[in-house]
Amino acid sequence: xxxxxxxxxxxxxxxxxxxxxxxxxxxxxxxxxxxxxxxxxxxxxxxxxxxxxxxxxxxxxxxxxxxxxxxxxxxxxxxxxxxxxxxxxxxxxxxxxxxxxxxxxxxxxxxxxxxxxxxxxxxxxxxxxxxxxxxxxxxxxxxxxxxxxxxxxxxxxxxxxxxxxxxxxxxxxxxxxxxxxxxxxxxxxxxxxxxxxxxxxxxxxxxxxxxxxxxxxxxxxxxxxxxxxxxxxxxxxxxxxxxxxxxxxxxxxxxxxxxxxxxxxxxxxxxxxxxxxxxxxxxxxxxxxxxxxxxxxxxxxxxxxxxxxxxxxxxxxxxxxxxxxxxxxxxxxxxxxxxxxxxxxxxxxxxxxxxxxxxxxxxxxxxxxxxxxxxxxxxxxxxxxxxxxxxxxxxxxxxxxxxxxxxxxxxxxxxxxxxxxxxxxxxxxxxxxxxxxxxxxxxxxxxxxxxxxxxxxxxxxx
Numbered sequence: 001x002x003x004x005x006x007x008x009x010x011x012x013x014x015x016x017x018x019x020x021x022x023x024x025x026x027x028x029x030x031x032x033x034x035x036x037x038x039x040x041x042x043x044x045x046x047x048x049x050x051x052x053x054x055x056x057x058x059x060x061x062x063x064x065x066x067x068x069x070x071x072x073x074x075x076x077x078x079x080x081x082x083x084x085x086x087x088x089x090x091x092x093x094x095x096x097x098x099x100x101x102x103x104x105x106x107x108x109x110x111x112x113x114x115x116x117x118x119x120x121x122x123x124x125x126x127x128x129x130x131x132x133x134x135x136x137x138x139x140x141x142x143x144x145x146x147x148x149x150x151x152x153x154x155x156x157x158x159x160x161x162x163x164x165x166x167x168x169x170x171x172x173x174x175x176x177x178x179x180x181x182x183x184x185x186x187x188x189x190x191x192x193x194x195x196x197x198x199x200x201x202x203x204x205x206x207x208x209x210x211x212x213x214x215x216x217x218x219x220x221x222x223x224x225x226x227x228x229x230x231x232x233x234x235x236x237x238x239x240x241x242x243x244x245x246x247x248x249x250x251x252x253x254x255x256x257x258x259x260x261x262x263x264x265x266x267x268x269x270x271x272x273x274x275x276x277x278x279x280x281x282x283x284x285x286x287x288x289x290x291x292x293x294x295x296x297x298x299x300x301x302x303x304x305x306x307x308x309x310x311x312x313x314x315x316x317x318x319x320x321x322x323x324x325x326x327x328x329x330x331x332x333x334x335x336x337x338x339x340x341x342x343x344x345x346x347x348x349x350x351x352x353x354x355x356x357x358x359x360x361x362x363x364x365x366x367x368x369x370x371x372x373x374x375x376x377x378x379x380x381x382x383x384x385x386x387x388x389x390x391x392x393x394x395x396x397x398x399x400x401x402x403x404x405x406x407x408x409x410x411x412x413x414x415x416x417x418x419x420x421x422x423x424x425x426x427x428x429x430x431x432x433x434x435x436x437x438x439x440x441x442x443x444x445x446x447x448x449x450x451x452x453x454x455x456x457x458x459x460x461x462x
Contacts, residue, residue, distance in 0.1 A: 019134060020044045020062060024054040024077070025069040025096070034067065037123050041130055051080050058087045065133045067117070070097035081111040092133045096121075163333030169196070169325050176323045177203035182275065184260075184320050185298040187327030190377030193298040196327065197256045200296060209253035212246045217262040225267050226283050229274075235284025247280060250293045260297040260320065261306055265313065272316045295320065330372040330379065334432075337368050340376060344383045345395075357387055362397035363405075369429050370404045371456075425459045432456055 021043045025031050028049070035045040046061065048054035051072055058066075066084060068077045077095060084091055093112060098119035114136070115129055161167055176183050177200045185193040194213075201211040219227055222236060230245030247255060257263075263271065274280045278290050297320045306312035330337065338359075345357040359367070372378055382400060390399035397405040414423065428445060432452075435441040442452040 018042065018044055019064045019130070019137065020046070022046050022048060022054065022057055022063045022066045024048045024051075024066060024072065024080070026050065026072050027069075030069075034126075037126050038067075038130070040123075041127060043130065051075055051083075054080065055083055055087065058084055058091070063088065063091060064137050065092040065094065065130075067094050067096055068113075070095055078111055078113075081113055085112045092136055094129055094133070160339065161333065162335040162339070163328065165326075165328035166333050166336065169327055172323070172325050173200055174203060176200060176325065178205075179323070180205075180294055181322040182294070182320045183296045183323045183325060184303075185296065185325050185327065187298075187300065188329050188373075188375055189300050190375030191327040191329060192376055193300075193327060194256070194258065196325065197254075197258075197296050197298065201254045201256075204254065204294070206253050206294060210250050211254050211256065212250035213256045213258060214246050215258045217259050221264045221267060222283075224263065225270065228267070229270065229280045229282055231283035232285040235282075239284070242282070245280075245282065247274065247291050247293055248289070251291050252293075254294045254296055257295065257297040257320075259299060261299045261301040261303060261312060265311070268313045268316050272313060272319060275316075275319045330375045334368055337372075337379065338364060340379060341367055341383060344380050345387065348384055348387045352387070355393055358394045360394055360396045363395050363400060366397045366400055366405050371459075424455075428452070428455055429459055 019042075021038050023031050023034050023038075023045060025034070025047075026049050031047045031049070035047060038045045046057055046063070048057050054066075054068075057063075068080065068084075070077045072080070077097075081093055081095075084093065092114045094115040094117050095113045096117045096119065115132060117125060117129055161170070173196060183200060185196050187193050197213075198211060201207060214224075214227060216224060225231075226236070226239070226243065226245065228245050228247055230248060231239050231243050233239055233241045257271075270280065274291075275295060278292065279288050280291070281288055303312055303317050303321070307314045307317055330340075341359065341364075345359070349356045367379070374381070382404060383395075385401075386395050386399040390396070399405075428441075431444050432438075432441045435444065438449050438452060442449045445452060447455075
């Protein structure tokens with residue numbers, strides 16, 4: 001295998017540091033030849049002959065990608081993959097083998113391998129692998145930069161979660177980002193649909209193009225049509241010059257339609273045509289225009305109910321709902337409440353230039369027990385208020401609004417002067433707060449899940 005220096009590849013693209021690769025193979029001549037080829041592509045290369053040497057190298061130095069032979073003496077390279085990823089979760093691992101089978105490929109992917117290089121291979125094969133790895137690494141770094149920007153500018157934007165429902169939504173987001181299909185984000189107000197839309201953009205092939213937001217409920221029908229598709233001078237009162245719409249501004253990128261259910265039926269027809277044909281006209285103009293735009297929509301309403309009521313087109317629903325991602329409300333991810341609260345408090349302390357605020361046990365219990373009808377947005381607002389009005393950096397339950405601290409109900413005790421409903425409310429909410437699922441809580445309380453759901457909804461909002 002002869003390797004000559006290649007022209008510039010994504011691994012050498014401006015803004016992306018030189019990639020570092022580790023070759024793990026027990027045959028020295030393969031390592032040396034492979035290293036020469038990778039170095040010719042502009043990579044910095046290290047070598048390891050044994051699993052032990054590979055783990056030591058990864059533990060003590062940073063690598064972007066690893067080329068791992070399937071057979072390392074008597075050891076399977078696949079068995080080494082989880083150990084490598086436990087040290088460096090973002091490693092791009094390429095499995096090399098002369099024994100390529102479907103079973104090996106499936107097992108490798110399950111373990112975390114990103115790519116597969118069957119022997120014999122050529123320099124062109126290696127170059128394609130490096131190009132794919134470089135693009136993936138570049139995208140991952142963009143996502144990390146966006147998350148860092150969000151953490152610095154938008155408190156609570158961290159997407160770290162212990163909630164199975166939120167993890168499932170994030171996994172689906174990552175898969176959807178790789179496609180060009182329209183995405184519909186469903187969830188209550190304050191669940192983070194806007195953050196999800198931006199993350200999808202950052203992980204998509206359109207990450208280097210525009211992300212354009214249209215807040216549908218804030219504009220009249222005529223103004224929203226102009227906002228979306230633009231207008232010609234004189235098309236309506238106040239239109240003194242030609243105006244480019246958000247669709248054109250999003251060319252090559254993503255158009256985010258926030259609360260899409262608020263679009264009027266007449267404008268829905270124009271949006272449907274654009275989704276189907278990528279064609280539109282500005283208001284007051286007959287010229288047909290084209291735009292390469294991916295649409296992501298969000299709603300807090302049940303669009304099926306809106307269709308049944310005649311307020312939303314069924315064909316438009318099918319068109320925007322190719323991939324549906326449901327964001328769970330905060331009350332269904334209680335394990336995330338305290339980590340989110342901690343993140344908010346760190347942000348507020350940093351902004352104010354004061355030591356980090358601390359939550360007392362009573363405040364923590366109050367936060368976890370409350371129903372959060374306003375979701376993450378309500379949690380942020382409540383904690384921001386508490387840091388302003390409370391005189392101590394240690395926040396007690398009394399620092400929170402009464403609907404959350406619920407000081408009277410928290411003094412409920414068996415045998416005291418309390419109604420049975422008050423005692424039931426306190427017991428039910430505490431059981432719900434410490435259990436992981438509605439079914440588990442219902443079993444402890446000796447009622448069915450539907451009864452628990454009705455009671456919890458009543459008690460959390462009372």
